[in-house]
Amino acid sequence: MDNETQKFIDLKMTQEELKTKKIRLEEQCKNKETELKALITEIKAAGYEPKDLKAVIQKKEAEIKDEMSLFETSLQEVSKKLSVIEEG
Secondary structure, three states, rough: OOOOHHHHHHHHHHHHHHHHHHHHHHHHHHHHHHHHHHHHHHHHHHOOOHHHHHHHHHHHHHHHHHHHHHHHHHHHHHHHHHHHHHHH
């Protein structure tokens, strides 16, 4: 077998390997698209718009911080009142 024939055989093998990789990557892509569609459906079913999730998350985080601040203030007030009772 001469060099050109061997080179051709090697190139054909590389081509087949690349075809196999392409098929595998296309399948992975298809699976990811299916997963994404399912996730979008789940998000919408929960009453949210996927495009607005970042804003919703920021709003919810702000609400949690506000509630925690109120809770902390309440705890401080209770602590002060208990201190007065204990002293008295």
